[in-house]
Amino acid sequence: MLAHRRRDALPVSLRSPAPASDDVPVSDGPGRKPSIVREDLVAAALRLTGPHRSVSTLSLREVAREAGIAPNSFYRQFHDMDELAVALIDVAGESLRGIIGDARRRAVSGRSIVRGSLEAFMARLRADDKLLHVLLREGTVGSDAFKRAVDRQLHFFEEELRADLIRIAAAQGLGFHRPDLVSRAITRLVFALGGTALDSPPERDAALVEELAQMIRMLLRGAHALSRDSAGNRMPPPVD
Amino acid sequence: MLAHRRRDALPVSLRSPAPASDDVPVSDGPGRKPSIVREDLVAAALRLTGPHRSVSTLSLREVAREAGIAPNSFYRQFHDMDELAVALIDVAGESLRGIIGDARRRAVSGRSIVRGSLEAFMARLRADDKLLHVLLREGTVGSDAFKRAVDRQLHFFEEELRADLIRIAAAQGLGFHRPDLVSRAITRLVFALGGTALDSPPERDAALVEELAQMIRMLLRGAHALSRDSAGNRMPPPVD
Numbered sequence: 520m521l522a523h524r525r526r527d528a529l530p531v532s533l534r535s536p537a538p539a540s541d542d543v544p545v546s547d548g549p550g551r552k553p554s555i556v557r558e559d560l561v562a563a564a565l566r567l568t569g570p571h572r573s574v575s576t577l578s579l580r581e582v583a584r585e586a587g588i589a590p591n592s593f594y595r596q597f598h599d600m601d602e603l604a605v606a607l608i609d610v611a612g613e614s615l616r617g618i619i620g621d622a623r624r625r626a627v628s629g630r631s632i633v634r635g636s637l638e639a640f641m642a643r644l645r646a647d648d649k650l651l652h653v654l655l656r657e658g659t660v661g662s663d664a665f666k667r668a669v670d671r672q673l674h675f676f677e678e679e680l681r682a683d684l685i686r687i688a689a690a691q692g693l694g695f696h697r698p699d700l701v702s703r704a705i706t707r708l709v710f711a712l713g714g715t716a717l718d719s720p721p722e723r724d725a726a727l728v729e730e731l732a733q734m735i736r737m738l739l740r741g742a743h744a745l746s747r748d749s750a751g752n753r754m755p756p757p758v759d
Numbered sequence: 760m761l762a763h764r765r766r767d768a769l770p771v772s773l774r775s776p777a778p779a780s781d782d783v784p785v786s787d788g789p790g791r792k793p794s795i796v797r798e799d800l801v802a803a804a805l806r807l808t809g810p811h812r813s814v815s816t817l818s819l820r821e822v823a824r825e826a827g828i829a830p831n832s833f834y835r836q837f838h839d840m841d842e843l844a845v846a847l848i849d850v851a852g853e854s855l856r857g858i859i860g861d862a863r864r865r866a867v868s869g870r871s872i873v874r875g876s877l878e879a880f881m882a883r884l885r886a887d888d889k890l891l892h893v894l895l896r897e898g899t900v901g902s903d904a905f906k907r908a909v910d911r912q913l914h915f916f917e918e919e920l921r922a923d924l925i926r927i928a929a930a931q932g933l934g935f936h937r938p939d940l941v942s943r944a945i946t947r948l949v950f951a952l953g954g955t956a957l958d959s960p961p962e963r964d965a966a967l968v969e970e971l972a973q974m975i976r977m978l979l980r981g982a983h984a985l986s987r988d989s990a991g992n993r994m995p996p997p998v999d
Contacts, residue, residue: 573900576816659896659954660813666958697973704974707951708944714899718906733937734944738974741981 557596560586561607565649570717574604574653575661604661605668611650612672618643619679632687633735637728640709644716645724655714673710677702684739694746701742705735797836800826801847805889810957814844814893815901844901845908851890852912858883859919872927873975877968880949884956885964895954913950917942924979934986941982945975 563586567577579600583590597603621643622636643651658669681702688695695701709731716727803826808814819840823830837843861883862876883891898909921942928935935941949971956967 571900571902656899660811660900662811663958670955696977700970700973701977703952703970704948704977708947711947711951712943715910718903730940730943733940734978737936737941737944737978737981737985739981740984741977741979744980744984745977 555586555588555592555596557603557606560593560596560603561610562586564603564607565653568649568653570656573657573660574607575657575665601662601664604665607650607653608665608668608672611654612675614643614648614650615654615672615676616679619676619683623683632683633732633739634728637709637731637735640713641716641724641728644713645721652717655710655717658710673706677706680706688743693743694750696742696745696749698742701738704738708734795826795828795832795836797843797846800833800836800843801850802826804843804847805893808889808893810896813897813900814847815897815905841902841904844905847890847893848905848908848912851894852915854883854888854890855894855912855916856919859916859923863923872923873972873979874968877949877971877975880953881956881964881968884953885961892957895950895957898950913946917946920946928983933983934990936982936985936989938982941978944978948974 560582564574564577564582567581567585568574577600579593580590582600582603583593597606618636618639621639622632625631625635625639644655654669654672658666658673677699681698684698684702685695688698712727712731716724719727800822804814804817804822807817807821807825817840819833820830822840822843823833837846858876858879861879862872865871865875865879884895894909894912898906898913917939921938924938924942925935928938952967952971956964959967
């Protein structure tokens with residue numbers, strides 16, 4: 520179970536409603552825990568997910584059981600499983616944006632940013648980051664609210680990546696065609712192909728990183744070339 | 760229900776075992792149909808799938824009911840729902856490869872191949888091609904056998920695309936860096952972003968086609984540029 524954190528340090532989506540009385544634990548019945556926070560239910564749901572078990576197939580009853588509370592107590596934190604699933608995705612987004620931070624720390628020079636970012640991503644994947652697994656696997660199935668939550672988190676990630684790409688290109692004095700589309704393409708490619716890593720042996724990771732690095736190089740190179748085209752050195756595009 | 764086709768015109772995965780006696784329909788009980796072919800069960804399963812209902816959540820009982828047969832008769836065609844799901848994906852692959860054919864017919868010149876292919880893809884999507892919807896939505900969840908079947912179909916599609924890309928580049932006298940990676944990147948991007956079209960209004964399709972066309976242009980342009988690099992005009996890659 521995640522350690523309790525100060526309430527105002529939690530993202531809004533995970534803050535439990537303020538208790539009616541200060542710090543008086545309410546027993547849910549013989550052998551059950553006192554009232555818990557949303558974070559505990561999200562953690563319980565995450566423990567139950569896996570390669571053949573998506574969040575959308577979890578029942579309220581089993582999540583409550585995993586969290587050690589009575590089903591009725593679930594309703595103190597969430598209206599239903601859909602609301603929990605959305606909260607889970609919001610927490611997954613934090614994990615996701617942590618990848619950008621990891622990547623910046625790993626990059627020692629402009630030349631290693633792509634590879635460093637990919638390695639940061641694979642490291643999170645292999646560190647059994649279940650939040651990331653859910654994002655990768657389940658973005659396309661589930662309720663509308665769930666899918667919108669996934670898109671929202673992906674969008675935040677793409678925005679941070681776009682800002683980084685612009686910053687790097689500017690530092691190199693290079694133009695860049697449609698950085699928003701480049702960052703979206705990179706994000707979706709890494710997610711789609713990175714997701715396959717979950718179903719492949721870890722020995723395959725290095726080859727996958729190499730393939731993704733090549734694809735990203737091609738995208739970046741093409742974006743720079745198209746930017747030069749717009750600036751006046753127009754070549755007819757080979758295929759359009 | 761799909762019209763019956765000659766048995767040897769069906770893909771192997773959909774051929775029913777040869778009947779024990781020639782053309783003697785076996786009744787499954789009062790009010791139920793005579794024995795059916797695998798195709799009918801696959802069609803029944805497809806009718807039940809939707810935006811919030813993945814193949815892996817369907818039960819044998821409901822598929823049999825939808826097909827109008829007794830549950831026990833299901834076993835004459837498939838060992839279990841997993842085997843049906845794999846057969847469904849194999850049929851979806853045919854639909855998928857039909858997109859390449861559509862795209863070739865739509866392309867009137869080298870300049871319109873990318874756009875023509877994307878429009879062929881979106882047309883299939885909007886024609887309520889449920890097979891395509893299943894491939895787009897469900898490739899990442901389900902049994903290992905199911906996911907392997909999805910990968911296999913995607914791989915066939917990527918191979919056809921790769922052959923087309925090489926052919927087109929050769930016709931233009933252009934080199935091409937790693938056509939296998941380019942075709943995989945294009946396929947995965949179109950699938951990942953095309954899949955979002957299912958959850959967006961059709962009015963958004965044209966904008967999505969435009970964005971995908973730009974991403975593909977960047978990939979192709981970058982592939983040509985990297986090919987020139989290898990041929991001797993080496994520029995330092997802007998970011999690596």
